[in-house]
Amino acid sequence: MDAETPRQKWDRIYREWKGPFPDAAMVLSQNEHLLPGGGRALDLACGLGGNALFLARRGFEVDAIDLSEAGIEALAHAARLEGLPIHAQVGDVMEGQWSNGSYEVIVVTRFLERTLVKTIVGALKPGGLLFYQTFVKTKSSDHGPNNPRFLLHDNELIRLFDGLLIRYYRDEARTGRPDAGQRDEAFLVAQRPES
Numbered sequence: 001m002d003a004e005t006p007r008q009k010w011d012r013i014y015r016e017w018k019g020p021f022p023d024a025a026m027v028l029s030q031n032e033h034l035l036p037g038g039g040r041a042l043d044l045a046c047g048l049g050g051n052a053l054f055l056a057r058r059g060f061e062v063d064a065i066d067l068s069e070a071g072i073e074a075l076a077h078a079a080r081l082e083g084l085p086i087h088a089q090v091g092d093v094m095e096g097q098w099s100n101g102s103y104e105v106i107v108v109t110r111f112l113e114r115t116l117v118k119t120i121v122g123a124l125k126p127g128g129l130l131f132y133q134t135f136v137k138t139k140s141s142d143h144g145p146n147n148p149r150f151l152l153h154d155n156e157l158i159r160l161f162d163g164l165l166i167r168y169y170r171d172e173a174r175t176g177r178p179d180a181g182q183r184d185e186a187f188l189v190a191q192r193p194e195s
């Protein structure tokens with residue numbers, strides 16, 4: 001049998017999804033106080049769109065893009081029910097149709113494509129904020145991918161986004177007691193300089 005494509009895999013996962021709609025990722029919910037009062041936001045590779053819903057409920061107009069039709073359909077339905085301004089689109093983020101945008105806020109969680117870094121930075125407005133959270137090589141559980149291509153090295157988010165001003169960073173790796181604290185992922189909030 002042929003292996004599933006990423007689109008087929010995520011469509012299957014979202015069609016079989018039985019849990020509640022996902023909450024926003026911690027990088028966003030725990031740093032909510034850094035958000036501006038409103039504006040345009042982008043949830044890149046949004047999946048079911050927990051981040052998009054969180055932002056739209058706080059007054060942002062949100063573009064949300066994902067490869068998975070099932071994920072986007074579920075998000076668009078949830079947005080309609082609440083009357084939220086979310087423009088949910090099926091699309092391949094590598095094709096960059098979103099890159100002409102100009103956003104106050106961009107969120108990327110549990111998705112890593114290093115070649116998009118420049119485009120992400122370019123799509124932020126001056127003063128705009130990037131919220132990024134994804135898995136690290138030093139994770140201490142089997143949560144998340146195992147392919148090293150999708151795992152961050154120590155300090156890698158800081159290096160990748162070194163053109164931005166770092167406002168928040170956390171990566172506990174396996175330091176101390178790995179059963180405590182916030183493990184498996186790195187968390188970054190960074191701001192595009194005003195000029």
Ligand SMILES: C[S@@+](CC[C@H](N)C(=O)[O-])C[C@H]1O[C@@H](n2cnc3c(N)ncnc32)[C@H](O)[C@@H]1O
Pocket residue numbers: 006007010022025044045046047048049050065066067068071091092093094108109110111
């Ligand atoms: C681990 S999920 C994360 C979803 C969401 N950001 C979250 O944190 O819940 C990874 C998502 O990336 C999407 N994805 C993978 N490659 C993509 C691509 N080239 N373009 C758009 N979405 C993509 C998948 O469809 C999937 O929804």
